[in-house]
Amino acid sequence: MISYMSKFRRLIFALIILLFGNLYSQVDTDFPKLNDIDLHGAKFIQEKYFDGGGLWGHINGGADLYLEYGFDKLLFQEIQWQGNSFRVEFYRMIDAEAAFGIYSINHYKCNKQDTLTKFICIAPYQVQSALGSYYISIANDKGGKIADSLNVEIFTKVLSKLNEKLFELPFEIVEQNYSPSELSKLKFVKGVLGLQNIFPEWIGALENYDYYKLFALSIDIEGKKNGVIIFDNSLDYDSFIKINKDDILTKLYPLVTESK
Amino acid sequence: MKKLLVFSLSIAMLLIPIISMAQSTPDPKPATNILDAIKIPRNENSMPGKYPAKVVQIDNDKSVIDKKIVYDAAYEMISKGMLELTGKNSLKEAWLEFISPKDRIGLKVNPVAGPTLTTSIEVTQAIVKQLEETGIPRSNIIIWDRREEQLFEAGFTKEAFPGIKIIGTERPENGSMYDESGKLYGLRMIDTTQYYWADCEEKYDSATIPYMVNEGKYSYFSKIVTEMVDKIINVPILKNAGSSVTLCLKNLAYGSITNTGRLHKQLWAETVAEVNAFPPLRDKVVLNIVDGLKGCFQGGPGANPQFFVDWKTIIIGTDPVAVDRVGYDIVIKKRIEEGIQKEDSPRGRSFLNLAQDLKLGEADLEKIELKKVEIK
Numbered sequence: 001m002i003s004y005m006s007k008f009r010r011l012i013f014a015l016i017i018l019l020f021g022n023l024y025s026q027v028d029t030d031f032p033k034l035n036d037i038d039l040h041g042a043k044f045i046q047e048k049y050f051d052g053g054g055l056w057g058h059i060n061g062g063a064d065l066y067l068e069y070g071f072d073k074l075l076f077q078e079i080q081w082q083g084n085s086f087r088v089e090f091y092r093m094i095d096a097e098a099a100f101g102i103y104s105i106n107h108y109k110c111n112k113q114d115t116l117t118k119f120i121c122i123a124p125y126q127v128q129s130a131l132g133s134y135y136i137s138i139a140n141d142k143g144g145k146i147a148d149s150l151n152v153e154i155f156t157k158v159l160s161k162l163n164e165k166l167f168e169l170p171f172e173i174v175e176q177n178y179s180p181s182e183l184s185k186l187k188f189v190k191g192v193l194g195l196q197n198i199f200p201e202w203i204g205a206l207e208n209y210d211y212y213k214l215f216a217l218s219i220d221i222e223g224k225k226n227g228v229i230i231f232d233n234s235l236d237y238d239s240f241i242k243i244n245k246d247d248i249l250t251k252l253y254p255l256v257t258e259s260k
Numbered sequence: 261m262k263k264l265l266v267f268s269l270s271i272a273m274l275l276i277p278i279i280s281m282a283q284s285t286p287d288p289k290p291a292t293n294i295l296d297a298i299k300i301p302r303n304e305n306s307m308p309g310k311y312p313a314k315v316v317q318i319d320n321d322k323s324v325i326d327k328k329i330v331y332d333a334a335y336e337m338i339s340k341g342m343l344e345l346t347g348k349n350s351l352k353e354a355w356l357e358f359i360s361p362k363d364r365i366g367l368k369v370n371p372v373a374g375p376t377l378t379t380s381i382e383v384t385q386a387i388v389k390q391l392e393e394t395g396i397p398r399s400n401i402i403i404w405d406r407r408e409e410q411l412f413e414a415g416f417t418k419e420a421f422p423g424i425k426i427i428g429t430e431r432p433e434n435g436s437m438y439d440e441s442g443k444l445y446g447l448r449m450i451d452t453t454q455y456y457w458a459d460c461e462e463k464y465d466s467a468t469i470p471y472m473v474n475e476g477k478y479s480y481f482s483k484i485v486t487e488m489v490d491k492i493i494n495v496p497i498l499k500n501a502g503s504s505v506t507l508c509l510k511n512l513a514y515g516s517i518t519n520t521g522r523l524h525k526q527l528w529a530e531t532v533a534e535v536n537a538f539p540p541l542r543d544k545v546v547l548n549i550v551d552g553l554k555g556c557f558q559g560g561p562g563a564n565p566q567f568f569v570d571w572k573t574i575i576i577g578t579d580p581v582a583v584d585r586v587g588y589d590i591v592i593k594k595r596i597e598e599g600i601q602k603e604d605s606p607r608g609r610s611f612l613n614l615a616q617d618l619k620l621g622e623a624d625l626e627k628i629e630l631k632k633v634e635i636k
Contacts, residue, residue: 050467051465051467051468052465052467052468053462053464053465053467053468053472053521054465054467054468054471056468056471056472056520056521057407057467057468057470057471059372059373059561059562060372060406060514060520060561061501061506061514061520061524061528061561062372062373062501062560062561062562064524064525065502087374087376087563106559106564106566107566108558108566108567108598108600109566121566123565123566124565124566125565125566125568126564126565126566128566137564139376139563139564139565141375141376142327143327143565193502196502196503196504196605196607196608197502197503197558198600198601199601200502200503200601200605200607200608201601201602201603201605203605203607218599219599
């Protein structure tokens, strides 16, 4: 009897492990996962999915920025291909705007930004892109012409697997008529962690508002800072105006208007 | 109704924070049990350690060649730094200032961002070598962090460190994070008698809980720091965290306790400072060696290669606040130089001021004795 119970307990335990194991490594067929047909001869070292707060398990405190924008799920693949090691990360965000936000914060000096798709940064070691609701990063460990060109080749494979509607910049930005080169420096922030990363000098002005969108260029044009702050509700808008009126408002915000 | 503001003046924009900070009232911070820590008497090892407000920075242009860290250069940099810090004539004497052959020594590394942006294997091996030369048996050395899996992935393996225990608080056994009774193995690794309490909490889903170990208002210290080691040598990597840094204090605080997810948003700076004020860290961390051979100035704490930089420096001190202050300056200067941010934000330094208030070290750059050594 004891032996039977023991076997039974072991069976239950095995089922629990299987269940947890399944949850833990649940695949998601929507991801543009790379396979050996895409990359002939590649060795797939590891593949992991991270849901919601599970992203802390992948990048610890770095996860908070993604959660601030709105994170859904990550597929991480480590791949060895043609003598190089690649870390491919597909961050599926809650929408295309969130993916663009992360992309805007994470890209910096790009060698190329005008090829393959609308939001792409091809740089030494890394290709990044906002493809619809996905923020994608492909990074190699060696750098150099060959490894970097393989980054791009991997990205084209990803591109062929995704048919996502790309992020559209808000009308308020479009009507500013920034040049493509200026637009490539556009950053999108919607919370204090985004501000900390890219515009820490503005934290004080915006940290007590929960619902706003700040689109700003990371470069000055003719000595001027350019961008748009969009408040989702009149209450926050009025409060911001009230706090920053008089001395600041007339000098800082030459154009104050309702969104179109 | 959506409303917007369009702005286009830079100088005046900088005035906003000053004015709005004066007029708005931030949410009150959740309470913590920091007063419990302050009541506990200090000992001779307590932070800021034997050399308060003293920091040694060793630069070596040949420490990274063809993108690879040169082990011999790392060894020499640490040696010079140890001698400069202690004023001793021999390396062995210098190390014996902080440790004895009987001590069980924990090397707290930071492998979080993966193999491309981790405390380097070379710097860690150089430290191990010098410990051995001082008479510490390898069996008395532990390399540790929160996540055992990340340690292995970053290269902290038994092959690279034969005879040395490599362990994390959050650890799997036989491929699972859960034991036969469905409990996390991580629960066996925590000391529920020593904790950081904060009046905030967060619910974690099933995918998250293995990385947090527990929910609720308590963050328990790992048994690695409460039971398994007598002394800690802290070996963070020189990198940013937003417009701040993740160096000595952050590496220790967030690496030693459970249930950290709830603390990031409201209590980041407080946690970084206050957790270090509890005895398992305050009284055991005897030395900080910042691996600044490689690092990053943006994108941290994650790895984003566009922002990687070969700093080619190592920073050493017993005072974690002073070491962090020096490291902070290096990172922020680079961020400003690269146009990532316009100026230093005092908020980025708030954790240093909090740590100084807790008497963990010196946050004022003017009061820090910084010795620079250049190896040519």
